[in-house]
Amino acid sequence: MKQPVEKNRKAGGEENGSGKNGAGGPGLKLTKKDFATDQDVRWCPGCGDYAILSTTQKLLADLGVRREDTVFVSGIGCSSRFPYYMNTYGFHSIHGRAPAIATGLKVARPELDVWVITGDGDGLSIGGNHLMHALRRNVDLNIILFNNKIYGLTKGQYSPTSEPGTRAPSTPHGSVDHPANPLSIALGAGATFVARAIDVDAKHLGEVFARAHAHKGTSFVEVLQNCPVFNDDAWAPIVDREHKSVRQLRLAHGQPLRFGKDGELGIRLGAGLAPEVVAVGDGDGEVPPSALLHHDERAPTHYAHLLAELAHPAFPVPLGVLRAEDRPSYEALVGEQVEGAVSARGEDATLHNLLHSGMTWEVGDDGLPR
Amino acid sequence: MKQPVEKNRKAGGEENGSGKNGAGGPGLKLTKKDFATDQDVRWCPGCGDYAILSTTQKLLADLGVRREDTVFVSGIGCSSRFPYYMNTYGFHSIHGRAPAIATGLKVARPELDVWVITGDGDGLSIGGNHLMHALRRNVDLNIILFNNKIYGLTKGQYSPTSEPGTRAPSTPHGSVDHPANPLSIALGAGATFVARAIDVDAKHLGEVFARAHAHKGTSFVEVLQNCPVFNDDAWAPIVDREHKSVRQLRLAHGQPLRFGKDGELGIRLGAGLAPEVVAVGDGDGEVPPSALLHHDERAPTHYAHLLAELAHPAFPVPLGVLRAEDRPSYEALVGEQVEGAVSARGEDATLHNLLHSGMTWEVGDDGLPR
Amino acid sequence: MSTTAESRESQKASRTRVDNVVVRFAGDSGDGMQLTGTEFTKAAATAGNDIATLPDFPAEIRAPAGSLAGVSGFQVHFASGAAQTPGDEPDVLVAMNPAALRANLADLPEGGILIANIGAFTKPNLKKAGYDENPLENGTVDRYRVYAVDISKLTTAALDETDLSSKEKARCKNFFALGLMFWMYSRDPQREVAHIEAKFASKPRLADANARAFKAGYYYGETAEVFQDVVYEVEPAAFEPGVYRNISGNEALALGLVAAGQLADKPVFYSGYPITPASTLLHSLSGYKHYGVTTFQAEDEIAGVGAAIGAAYGGHIAVTASSGPGIALKAEGVGLAAMTEVPLVIVDVQRGGPSTGLPTKTEQSDLLQVLFGRNGECPLPVLAASTPSDAFDTAIEAVRIAITYVTPVVLLSDGYIANGAEPWRLPDVSSLPAIASSHRRDPEGFQVYQRDPETLARDWVVPGTPGLEHRIGGLEKDALTGNVSYDPLNHERMTHVRSEKVERVAREIGPLAHTGPDEGDVLVVGWGGTYGALRQAAQEMQRRGHRVAHTHLRYMNPLGEELGERLSRFRRVLVPELNMGQLRLLIRARYLVDAIGFNKVQGQPFKVSEVVDAISDLL
Amino acid sequence: MSTTAESRESQKASRTRVDNVVVRFAGDSGDGMQLTGTEFTKAAATAGNDIATLPDFPAEIRAPAGSLAGVSGFQVHFASGAAQTPGDEPDVLVAMNPAALRANLADLPEGGILIANIGAFTKPNLKKAGYDENPLENGTVDRYRVYAVDISKLTTAALDETDLSSKEKARCKNFFALGLMFWMYSRDPQREVAHIEAKFASKPRLADANARAFKAGYYYGETAEVFQDVVYEVEPAAFEPGVYRNISGNEALALGLVAAGQLADKPVFYSGYPITPASTLLHSLSGYKHYGVTTFQAEDEIAGVGAAIGAAYGGHIAVTASSGPGIALKAEGVGLAAMTEVPLVIVDVQRGGPSTGLPTKTEQSDLLQVLFGRNGECPLPVLAASTPSDAFDTAIEAVRIAITYVTPVVLLSDGYIANGAEPWRLPDVSSLPAIASSHRRDPEGFQVYQRDPETLARDWVVPGTPGLEHRIGGLEKDALTGNVSYDPLNHERMTHVRSEKVERVAREIGPLAHTGPDEGDVLVVGWGGTYGALRQAAQEMQRRGHRVAHTHLRYMNPLGEELGERLSRFRRVLVPELNMGQLRLLIRARYLVDAIGFNKVQGQPFKVSEVVDAISDLL
Numbered sequence A, B: 001m002k003q004p005v006e007k008n009r010k011a012g013g014e015e016n017g018s019g020k021n022g023a024g025g026p027g028l029k030l031t032k033k034d035f036a037t038d039q040d041v042r043w044c045p046g047c048g049d050y051a052i053l054s055t056t057q058k059l060l061a062d063l064g065v066r067r068e069d070t071v072f073v074s075g076i077g078c079s080s081r082f083p084y085y086m087n088t089y090g091f092h093s094i095h096g097r098a099p100a101i102a103t104g105l106k107v108a109r110p111e112l113d114v115w116v117i118t119g120d121g122d123g124l125s126i127g128g129n130h131l132m133h134a135l136r137r138n139v140d141l142n143i144i145l146f147n148n149k150i151y152g153l154t155k156g157q158y159s160p161t162s163e164p165g166t167r168a169p170s171t172p173h174g175s176v177d178h179p180a181n182p183l184s185i186a187l188g189a190g191a192t193f194v195a196r197a198i199d200v201d202a203k204h205l206g207e208v209f210a211r212a213h214a215h216k217g218t219s220f221v222e223v224l225q226n227c228p229v230f231n232d233d234a235w236a237p238i239v240d241r242e243h244k245s246v247r248q249l250r251l252a253h254g255q256p257l258r259f260g261k262d263g264e265l266g267i268r269l270g271a272g273l274a275p276e277v278v279a280v281g282d283g284d285g286e287v288p289p290s291a292l293l294h295h296d297e298r299a300p301t302h303y304a305h306l307l308a309e310l311a312h313p314a315f316p317v318p319l320g321v322l323r324a325e326d327r328p329s330y331e332a333l334v335g336e337q338v339e340g341a342v343s344a345r346g347e348d349a350t351l352h353n354l355l356h357s358g359m360t361w362e363v364g365d366d367g368l369p370r
Numbered sequence C, D: 001m002s003t004t005a006e007s008r009e010s011q012k013a014s015r016t017r018v019d020n021v022v023v024r025f026a027g028d029s030g031d032g033m034q035l036t037g038t039e040f041t042k043a044a045a046t047a048g049n050d051i052a053t054l055p056d057f058p059a060e061i062r063a064p065a066g067s068l069a070g071v072s073g074f075q076v077h078f079a080s081g082a083a084q085t086p087g088d089e090p091d092v093l094v095a096m097n098p099a100a101l102r103a104n105l106a107d108l109p110e111g112g113i114l115i116a117n118i119g120a121f122t123k124p125n126l127k128k129a130g131y132d133e134n135p136l137e138n139g140t141v142d143r144y145r146v147y148a149v150d151i152s153k154l155t156t157a158a159l160d161e162t163d164l165s166s167k168e169k170a171r172c173k174n175f176f177a178l179g180l181m182f183w184m185y186s187r188d189p190q191r192e193v194a195h196i197e198a199k200f201a202s203k204p205r206l207a208d209a210n211a212r213a214f215k216a217g218y219y220y221g222e223t224a225e226v227f228q229d230v231v232y233e234v235e236p237a238a239f240e241p242g243v244y245r246n247i248s249g250n251e252a253l254a255l256g257l258v259a260a261g262q263l264a265d266k267p268v269f270y271s272g273y274p275i276t277p278a279s280t281l282l283h284s285l286s287g288y289k290h291y292g293v294t295t296f297q298a299e300d301e302i303a304g305v306g307a308a309i310g311a312a313y314g315g316h317i318a319v320t321a322s323s324g325p326g327i328a329l330k331a332e333g334v335g336l337a338a339m340t341e342v343p344l345v346i347v348d349v350q351r352g353g354p355s356t357g358l359p360t361k362t363e364q365s366d367l368l369q370v371l372f373g374r375n376g377e378c379p380l381p382v383l384a385a386s387t388p389s390d391a392f393d394t395a396i397e398a399v400r401i402a403i404t405y406v407t408p409v410v411l412l413s414d415g416y417i418a419n420g421a422e423p424w425r426l427p428d429v430s431s432l433p434a435i436a437s438s439h440r441r442d443p444e445g446f447q448v449y450q451r452d453p454e455t456l457a458r459d460w461v462v463p464g465t466p467g468l469e470h471r472i473g474g475l476e477k478d479a480l481t482g483n484v485s486y487d488p489l490n491h492e493r494m495t496h497v498r499s500e501k502v503e504r505v506a507r508e509i510g511p512l513a514h515t516g517p518d519e520g521d522v523l524v525v526g527w528g529g530t531y532g533a534l535r536q537a538a539q540e541m542q543r544r545g546h547r548v549a550h551t552h553l554r555y556m557n558p559l560g561e562e563l564g565e566r567l568s569r570f571r572r573v574l575v576p577e578l579n580m581g582q583l584r585l586l587i588r589a590r591y592l593v594d595a596i597g598f599n600k601v602q603g604q605p606f607k608v609s610e611v612v613d614a615i616s617d618l619l
């Protein structure tokens, strides 16, 4: 009997070089276009999803990943149509369950590069639990949550991230739910990598995705995405060119939390641990950069929570990597146990011996036990 | 046509005085025993659930609540058998879904006092999403999570709160999952009341339950519970008499974070926002109480996260109310909308007029439109 | 508007009269075809025609403009007789762009009228639709009566004087098309102009522009000589006297639930999670708060049924709804409701399956799921609505049974009923029977699973009632006390009681809906949204002199005895279904009758002609 | 131990020989009855008896000591002939306390042997069991042959010399009882002592104490004269030559899955969420990591099936298991697997329902759920195991079909099979046929939904394969390219293909398991865990000279043609099931045969005598 496991665990690697579409050989470098499929993209004109798709296609080309080793798993929603447009392996699954499916895939095939595409409804409403458990386990997935604060595909009902008072088909008098903060939920669940970016800021989005891709363990990225049809300009106050310098806080590891056109504003920890916005400088009532909070992706988690809680209009909205922590990934630990057991087993671990384990007895030709 | 809503919304109140079992009349004060049912309690000998049951029965008697207005809703698990032993209304539902059922009940009948009993498996594994959404919405429920870090009822598999390396029937080589922190999850979900107590410390447990009961909005209480059969002494390092003074941090609003036999130890915020244990006093290398973190139940949430992250053995484990925030409860907001709509409607809001709304036309006796 | 009623009357006089017409509007998702179709339908309805509609839209919100995937259609059938279905094929196809033409042309019969917006037949649009050449010019449409109108240009021209952007102007073209159709079918344009003004009251610029475009279309019809030979007049249908409105299935269902609440004098609690084609039920009901309706948009379908159970337990009329995938998710919760015996209505607005399937298409493939899709022996009453307006009655019926028998009840609808519309004769509210319901308040001798000897209902006791404190749950319970019981015979007894309770509902069935002879050659048995097609087909066969009858079921469980007797009086039994034969399986199993299936699984309703052929095959 | 084999031989000679004996151990959940029963079973098996067992434990982990709710039982039937069921009623009841007596006495036939531990018949214990007086003293047990032994005291006395606490000593009393039974049925005590030592190797104090208690019980039997008239000898059964082991259904299922992985030369991925009585499958498999098995304890059943789908998509042999409520939750995921056509095995270890029901009791009430409990037309192959060891073969078969036809397959088991045990003749590993499986690697001409013309399987392409990148999902897909398709005829075509693919599995059915004549008066048709009882009943009727046969199905879907032919050759068809008639419904619908149901829903298996009576009623 052969040893199926080791063989399979290497399967991806073994065959990569030879495929005609593989990116293995020199000079075969794929372009962004190679990551597009022949399917018409069916999002509404102006949908933020286009930008995210484009950034992703470009990034994968830039990173030089192999198409055949890349898998996009999604749930259901406008955003979850994403895999159809990526010329990689893709699985458009059912509502909310992509993290579970991706977990099974990644545990079975750790050599694959597995992305999960989800929406604020898919990932936080019906799928909240799977998201939470994938994050807790730290399965090495890249989870991208398209947050348009609305259910797009089902025509505009409010979602768990919608602002209170959202008037939508199911809430003609305005919604009364307190909105969920995707980053707080992810952090509360024990996520090791938590970040946020904007659909249309391709450069920054690409950088954040690259970081997410590089992270070993679950990377969780919230992308602020515009749905021009059902929730147009929901992020405008933050994304808006005019105000973005004072409403966005770009995080850089080791750097003080500064924002404003010329970094003239900053955030420090005030009384009662409340963060406060201060003017930066050495003038009167101004605060030197050293007195500001300094960004640390590896600080104790409550610091990342502090960032996650910074919200418009009282604060600028943090963008970039809030937290990046090293912790062994789930599939690695599982793989170690299985591989350990496989390699520790003796020659006698045959199917025959397995069946014959425990208490056995023999019955002779006379039909009686020996 | 009568107006069903108002009538029903008052139903509990209307009829309370008259019931023979009501606690309404003077001199009818119920005792702890009145809250016990005639059913044999079927937990294993020594199970921590007994103590929680007893504390709850006593508390309800002390609070003088009406049995008929009190409902215990639970999922499935050893802990979820709880309702059978409370002589109130009770609903032993299905695995993980108690928060959803309780939400429906509370929204329909806001005058009822609704408790949810759940376990670490029921509430955090299969039921994590419903828990999260109840907390986010802030439905006025008292959710008590019995955390024995194991699946009791199904005979001892590891749970989402089990320590890594737990050897259980499904993990003979030890579990590899990173454990969930119930308090962090609750806070990340936007809980307005978060607390922790210990099964066998009846006095403190009773106080915490009383606070939870008084809180308007979802109260979430994690109870550290011992399962002598499948996870005996899982909490012993913390609960243990000998060490408890240095391993438990009793929270008191407005007070510094102090612990130890005579409060000789304390916690302050150190470099990089990392909490640290310090000796309290005015001696060398000691720190005055004023320099310690002071407990504030209403501080920005990241502070409660800091507390939730304090874990044995590096830190004492915080017990008591970590966070209590005022935010309108979900059922109150929903009720306002419905009641507002009902009272704003004119005399003409009859069923007849409803059916006749929109574009109508009449067909005469000749079968032709008029 | 200058066209007076009189001038229209005289105009009508010169028109060809036909019994019925089927018009299909087809265009881009962004072209407003659903609105156009709906407005045209209303006009036909108020003019006294019987109507039936079939909206058909893509699963995408807005697929790329001009693409095949983005084509949205709306078919309306209006008739001077009964319009029982939206029509087998269109008499008139309005194609707003090449993709719309391509997606729909095959359905247009030879000689059918094609109105094409040539303004949209540009190179890029042709390409997007997969045409190499312009089909209007290469013979493709030779078999039809083609009217090529540059609707785009004419609309823009009509809006010359307005300050709209050219994009905005282009968006008014559906109203031009609507105006044209109004003229072709002698509809009252004034009324429509008033509608437009009311509809866009908050956006007067748009109101004005749409009204202009509409009038321009109408006048174009009147003026352009080309149309003179295709103007028609469909006489009003003979309706029962009464007040009518046009109603879609989900709206009727919503009204039925509100009515049930009023009839039972109890608040209604609806919880659900959005899903096509059930969402609009949530939308409708959330607008009826002033009728004491509380709606709860849950985090998922499991919470949806959970919250409904909680509300039912609390004494409300509790309803949860979804479509196939969501109903699958609710299964465990529905089992709990069955075990604990709380009254509850579960609505399944069926769509194409399996899995995500065809979300915007209709199908009848959840019957066996709602009957058997739960663990253990867990029978429930199941009712099915058969037309949009029937959803109103079925909703009241479902609530009545849930409350009377203290049991969850499943109500089946489908995408065709939910989105389709028909004229509805409004019931006299005072004639609707009250729904008796009571919550036990007497503690004397109370036992949790004591039953009414007639209905086998247990008492519906709600929390808040002093002296009746008790515990229920999903474990098997003692047949009397309701305490947890593992006793083998008690379990068997309870299993039988739960089953018998459902069987008792058979008393409510009443005479079966039936057309045709009481015995004969072929009995067509159907259920749900195929009602109109089956009835019309059976009537057609009767007209042709065959002994064919049609029985349509509302009660899918229990099936009752009358059906068995009726089946035995026909030589052949045909069960047409939009599935692979689900009712057929039940009928064969229960009555041992060799029922033949006629099955279509295309996400589309039956055509009358298909059913006629299937019946003919059996004769 | 001093009893030599020879002395036992001579002892045996003087004993009454009987063909079969049924012993039931009953005591408190804390009394170790399951262990006692299991050990006794092993001894009988190794001594060459055929055996069948029925563990019966409460849903609570440990209900209050001494309470009725806390009674745990284990029944073992050992025979010199075939022990096809655990026996209708016990010949010997060992009651460790009053509650155990009360809960089980009714099952003991008149003249049965009752061994009661009088040491536990204390006032408080009697009260907990609901006895006002001691039933051993007030005539209650007069109809039985009563042996009152103070097992508690004797055990404590035997452990006098040890340093165990008195609580620890008391806990050894089950080994005393075991020793006594060993003596009564001439089992080899040395072997057991060796077992005890091995089992408690890590706790030598306990090993010593349990061995002492065991020997004390054995010697007590030998010494106490009272037992001389009830010592029995059951000759070894005549078995096929081979190597045997005692196996429970879930363990056999686990081994079958491991074997399937080896036979297919592929890793096995199992994911599930704990639930009685499926959990032990997860437990077993998690111990087989060294055979390349990965187990994943998911956060719930939905994630359980989700992860399995992911692993199947990744090329593993993927399995998920649960019991009724969890299977309900998996429905939507199973539908996705069906739509995307990934190979997957879904195991349903059935228990008493509906809802939470009777978690630790057996039932066959999920058949219709697994067939129909999904939205849309979503047929799947469904196989059912019929005995504990048959679960091994059925598991391999299920995997083979899943891989060959690239489809999800449901495997039904039940609590009775899962926990019951029987001697299993170990298969010759080299005779097990390999499971052919391949992943397409050739990009040339690849189409996602291209099919093998024989099996209709699509290619199982796994990520990581260059040039075959493609997308799948739950929306309806084009029959060739796999791209999303809303085309009506394509949907119908795919619906038929999915259905036809399942029908093709009929080729795998092979000849049906059948005993008795090929035609005759009554054909008993069964499935699942009732196998033994039905077969034995049919054989009994044959012995009585009746033309009765028994056919037992492994394939619940498709049913295949042979069954239809066979049904037609019998005057009456009886379908005994532990449900309300689920297979019966299928048979009636498919073959239009008036199959009669014999149904029991008590959470307990059939007694042979019940089935015999039911058959007799039809003659």
Ligand SMILES: Cc1ncc(C[n+]2csc(CCOP(=O)(O)OP(=O)(O)O)c2C)c(N)n1
Residues within 6 Å of the ligand: A076, A077, A078, A079, A080, A095, A118, A119, A120, A121, A122, A123, A146, A148, A150, A151, A152, A153, A154, A159, C273, C274, C275, C276, C301, C325, C326, C329, C356
């Ligand atoms: C089980 C199930 N429930 C509900 C739906 C309907 N549904 C599809 S997508 C969606 C919400 C999508 O919202 P989001 O995840 O925010 O995605 P978006 O469309 O906004 O990108 C819903 C409710 C479904 N397909 N399946």
Ligand SMILES: Cc1ncc(C[n+]2csc(CCOP(=O)(O)OP(=O)(O)O)c2C)c(N)n1
Residues within 6 Å of the ligand: B076, B077, B078, B079, B080, B095, B118, B119, B120, B121, B122, B123, B146, B148, B150, B151, B152, B153, B154, B159, D273, D274, D275, D276, D301, D325, D326, D329, D356
């Ligand atoms: C749908 C479903 N899945 C699984 C189970 C089996 N089950 C019952 S309780 C339980 C876990 C209980 O753990 P926990 O919530 O921690 O409660 P405890 O018994 O430890 O108090 C499980 C898995 C079930 N009853 N229903």
Ligand code: SF4
Residues within 6 Å of the ligand: A042, A043, A044, A046, A047, A048, A049, A078, A079, A148, A152, A153, A226, A227, A228, A229, A230, C061, C062
């Ligand atoms: S509905 Fe919104 S999210 Fe969906 S495709 Fe259209 S614009 Fe994008």
Ligand code: SF4
Residues within 6 Å of the ligand: B042, B043, B044, B046, B047, B048, B049, B078, B079, B148, B152, B153, B226, B227, B228, B229, B230, D061, D062
């Ligand atoms: S198994 Fe554990 S949690 Fe359950 S009743 Fe027993 S001791 Fe308590």
Ligand SMILES: [Mg+2]
Residues within 6 Å of the ligand: A077, A119, A120, A121, A146, A147, A148, A149, A150, A151, A152, A159
């Ligand atoms: Mg969204």
Ligand SMILES: [Mg+2]
Residues within 6 Å of the ligand: B077, B119, B120, B121, B146, B147, B148, B149, B150, B151, B152, B159
């Ligand atoms: Mg637990």
